[in-house]
Amino acid sequence: MNHKLLEKYVELIIRKGINIQPKQQLLIICPIECAWFAHELMKAAYSAESGEVFIRWIDDEGERIRYIHAPDYVFTSYPEWNKLMMNKLCKEKAAVISILSTDPSALQGVSQERIQQDMQSAQIALQYYRDSLMSNRTQWCVLSIPSPSWAQKIFPNLEVDKAMEKLWEKIFLTSHIDRNDPINNWNIHIKELEVRLNILNKYNFKELIFENSLGTKLTLELVKGHIWTGGSERTLEDKIEFIANIPTEEIFTTPKRDGVNGVVYATKPLIYMGDIIEDFVIEFDRGKVINVSARKNQKLLEKLVSSTFGTNFLGEVALVPYDSPVSKSEIIFYNSLYDENASCHLALGKAYPSTVKGTEGKSEEELLKMGVNCSMEHEDFMIGSDDMNITGIMYNGKKIPIFINGNFVF
Amino acid sequence: MNHKLLEKYVELIIRKGINIQPKQQLLIICPIECAWFAHELMKAAYSAESGEVFIRWIDDEGERIRYIHAPDYVFTSYPEWNKLMMNKLCKEKAAVISILSTDPSALQGVSQERIQQDMQSAQIALQYYRDSLMSNRTQWCVLSIPSPSWAQKIFPNLEVDKAMEKLWEKIFLTSHIDRNDPINNWNIHIKELEVRLNILNKYNFKELIFENSLGTKLTLELVKGHIWTGGSERTLEDKIEFIANIPTEEIFTTPKRDGVNGVVYATKPLIYMGDIIEDFVIEFDRGKVINVSARKNQKLLEKLVSSTFGTNFLGEVALVPYDSPVSKSEIIFYNSLYDENASCHLALGKAYPSTVKGTEGKSEEELLKMGVNCSMEHEDFMIGSDDMNITGIMYNGKKIPIFINGNFVF
Numbered sequence: 001m002n003h004k005l006l007e008k009y010v011e012l013i014i015r016k017g018i019n020i021q022p023k024q025q026l027l028i029i030c031p032i033e034c035a036w037f038a039h040e041l042m043k044a045a046y047s048a049e050s051g052e053v054f055i056r057w058i059d060d061e062g063e064r065i066r067y068i069h070a071p072d073y074v075f076t077s078y079p080e081w082n083k084l085m086m087n088k089l090c091k092e093k094a095a096v097i098s099i100l101s102t103d104p105s106a107l108q109g110v111s112q113e114r115i116q117q118d119m120q121s122a123q124i125a126l127q128y129y130r131d132s133l134m135s136n137r138t139q140w141c142v143l144s145i146p147s148p149s150w151a152q153k154i155f156p157n158l159e160v161d162k163a164m165e166k167l168w169e170k171i172f173l174t175s176h177i178d179r180n181d182p183i184n185n186w187n188i189h190i191k192e193l194e195v196r197l198n199i200l201n202k203y204n205f206k207e208l209i210f211e212n213s214l215g216t217k218l219t220l221e222l223v224k225g226h227i228w229t230g231g232s233e234r235t236l237e238d239k240i241e242f243i244a245n246i247p248t249e250e251i252f253t254t255p256k257r258d259g260v261n262g263v264v265y266a267t268k269p270l271i272y273m274g275d276i277i278e279d280f281v282i283e284f285d286r287g288k289v290i291n292v293s294a295r296k297n298q299k300l301l302e303k304l305v306s307s308t309f310g311t312n313f314l315g316e317v318a319l320v321p322y323d324s325p326v327s328k329s330e331i332i333f334y335n336s337l338y339d340e341n342a343s344c345h346l347a348l349g350k351a352y353p354s355t356v357k358g359t360e361g362k363s364e365e366e367l368l369k370m371g372v373n374c375s376m377e378h379e380d381f382m383i384g385s386d387d388m389n390i391t392g393i394m395y396n397g398k399k400i401p402i403f404i405n406g407n408f409v410f
Numbered sequence: 411m412n413h414k415l416l417e418k419y420v421e422l423i424i425r426k427g428i429n430i431q432p433k434q435q436l437l438i439i440c441p442i443e444c445a446w447f448a449h450e451l452m453k454a455a456y457s458a459e460s461g462e463v464f465i466r467w468i469d470d471e472g473e474r475i476r477y478i479h480a481p482d483y484v485f486t487s488y489p490e491w492n493k494l495m496m497n498k499l500c501k502e503k504a505a506v507i508s509i510l511s512t513d514p515s516a517l518q519g520v521s522q523e524r525i526q527q528d529m530q531s532a533q534i535a536l537q538y539y540r541d542s543l544m545s546n547r548t549q550w551c552v553l554s555i556p557s558p559s560w561a562q563k564i565f566p567n568l569e570v571d572k573a574m575e576k577l578w579e580k581i582f583l584t585s586h587i588d589r590n591d592p593i594n595n596w597n598i599h600i601k602e603l604e605v606r607l608n609i610l611n612k613y614n615f616k617e618l619i620f621e622n623s624l625g626t627k628l629t630l631e632l633v634k635g636h637i638w639t640g641g642s643e644r645t646l647e648d649k650i651e652f653i654a655n656i657p658t659e660e661i662f663t664t665p666k667r668d669g670v671n672g673v674v675y676a677t678k679p680l681i682y683m684g685d686i687i688e689d690f691v692i693e694f695d696r697g698k699v700i701n702v703s704a705r706k707n708q709k710l711l712e713k714l715v716s717s718t719f720g721t722n723f724l725g726e727v728a729l730v731p732y733d734s735p736v737s738k739s740e741i742i743f744y745n746s747l748y749d750e751n752a753s754c755h756l757a758l759g760k761a762y763p764s765t766v767k768g769t770e771g772k773s774e775e776e777l778l779k780m781g782v783n784c785s786m787e788h789e790d791f792m793i794g795s796d797d798m799n800i801t802g803i804m805y806n807g808k809k810i811p812i813f814i815n816g817n818f819v820f
Contacts, residue, residue, distance in 0.1 A: 032442045032467065039471055046479035057442065057467045061449055069456035080498065085491035
């Protein structure tokens with residue numbers, strides 16, 4: 001890859017994405033194959049006078065071996081030391097960078113029961129950590145770098161080096177990394193997103209209606225006190241600015257848990273438990289999923305909407321123009337971070353309390369009462385298309401077009 | 411490398427080296443570059459019906475970056491979660507495999523004060539773990555696989571692939587991996603070592619005298635109740651047989667802490683804190699190091715013998731014939747595991763309580779009183795040569811030749 005752009009990418013992540021503070025600890029969650037990149041982040045963090053940098057290693061191949069060969073009982077528990085690491089660092093407000101570059105088919109053919117059991121054990125153990133991040137207790141940033149298996153999944157006709165090179169180009173392009181100052185590029189980008197979310201927040205819509213020629217027809221009520229969020233966010237107490245996803249093109253908020261009705265067609269594959277669900281439809285009635293069907297991996301989709309509490313309700317609605325840079329790359333990335341920034345999307349499961357006024361310190365019970373969905377999972381799926389129309393309905397009944405033919409009206 | 415031999419090497423480690431028991435947990439301590447090998451061990455362990463296999467990753471490059479760039483205060487503490495992992499698994503009698511394949515010069519140029527501070531923090535945190543392993547509370551096994559930097563340190567004139575290939579050959583050769591059944595090879599090897607240690611144990615020597623033309627002249631009293639150990643060992647309570655080092659050619663026991671007098675010349679480099687000490691001499695008086703000198707890295711050697719309690723006394727004496735397979739490879743491996751099995755050696759620091767009768771459950775104070783050295787460190791250094799003569803002095807004053815010209819008399 002281009003080394004000058006790489007330097008800028010690293011700088012962007014540390015100075016703007018995670019915005020590490022002097023003496024603040026940093027946790028990097030990193031696949032072992034991406035160690036070299038974690039080392040670049042470490043150096044940049046220390047040179048920004050961070051506190052200690054810790055790495056939690058992800059070992060996809062080891063996970064696969066464990067899922068296939070380990071005895072059943074290992075999946076019902078979660079290592080105490082991992083829980084201690086994640087929760088302690090989170091309590092001490094360490095910033096968290098997650099590097100995603102997993103082969104989307106890494107767990108194909110593995111027992112879904114085992115994966116599901118294992119995920120649930122982890123979700124229970126890491127509840128404090130997850131809740132803390134989703135309410136912006138500390139800065140967090142999710143990003144990707146190419147791995148050979150991921151690059152070849154996207155560009156199956158290229159040799160591995162060429163595929164890696166091409167994926168790096170796409171990553172730089174969509175992350176606004178070019179010959180200019182990346183921090184400045186992002187300041188401009190964030191301003192553009194803010195213009196739109198300020199408009200949406202002023203309208204304070206009661207409902208959104210999604211319609212396209214695929215068959216999507218969905219009425220989605222927004223929760224009272226919802227805040228459209230996007231670009232950069234701020235930590236709960238210290239108000240430190242950070243960017244939770246790089247790239248990011250989405251403007252998102254929280255639907256009312258029991259206020260979603262109609263049918264929605266997915267427009268990109270969904271990666272879940274290391275396998276790919278394709279061409280699927282979900283039907284909602286008073287917020288609840290009442291029907292799912294998929295051309296590929298329907299069973300897995302059924303598992304998702306019945307796996308744990310709350311995965312059969314929506315927790316997020318996000319608007320992304322069809323002409324966003326990620327979308328214009330015209331690639332299916334098989335990676336939520338990228339695909340979700342190329343497409344309007346919804347998420348099953350946990351809502352981001354930071355996108356609803358008055359949620360600070362609220363219990364799950366209280367959140368549910370407010371209409372804010374709770375769950376241990378949060379799974380995005382993509383619904384955007386080039387003919388998506390979205391209309392906002394105000395409390396006074398007035399209809400305002402938001403999207404026409406896949407793009408923002410304003 | 412030869413894949414058939416690799417399979418046998420893995421089988422040897424799991425079935426004979428660590429001798430994993432059904433449902434027993436396994437901890438693999440593995441450099442991230444050697445992940446593929448840890449995966450082979452995982453598969454073999456699960457197929458031997460082990461319990462869960464955990465990997466603790468070692469990241470040499472990350473460590474180097476941390477030593478160079480992190481703020482001072484990070485070296486005075488040790489991550490609680492690592493301590494929990496190691497101590498908990500050890501308490502539950504998980505078996506422990508350590509893969510050594512570090513570049514011997516990995517930390518060259520790094521602040522020795524930082525490394526020393528960091529090592530001490532780790533040693534304090536992991537005292538229970540270290541003490542448990544050194545008294546054979548559970549099975550443990552140390553082995554090596556080639557890494558590019560290590561292979562090129564040994565074979566600097568070969569290209570990296572060739573150097574790796576050659577190092578694999580040496581590893582298979584010295585680990586008795588050939589076309590025959592590796593378990594059977596090792597049963598024979600262990601029997602041969604047993605013959606010699608039985609003879610030594612019967613003599614129950616009071617003292618050993620080491621002499622060669624380099625200038626070594628050392629009188630080394632053995633502690634009362636010492637047991638010559640070698641080949642395979644057994645766990646303290648469950649008496650599970652295992653091999654602590656692969657390869658292993660040494661027969662070792664414990665010197666009397668205050669019973670060592672004279673001068674000893676090192677015959678191979680010593681790797682300490684990621685750097686290399688060469689051509690050095692140590693002088694002892696009543697057990698204590700009273701003088702050291704080294705042609706290369708004398709300061710580092712001085713650090714070693716003054717670093718923590720007990721590193722200025724001996725904790726181990728080991729006999730290895732000059733014509734051992736590791737020695738006959740005529741290579742300096744820059745790796746204690748290999749170099750110590752090519753040469754008679756001594757260790758500064760902690761003794762193995764398992765090599766002295768009546769040490770079970772004894773406190774450090776009691777061990778010291780018995781003449782068994784205690785320390786948080788244990789550093790081997792090599793003293794064997796082709797003209798080393800070793801004479802045993804029995805309690806009745808009788809002199810018995812043990813080594814003549816570098817090899818066992820019996």
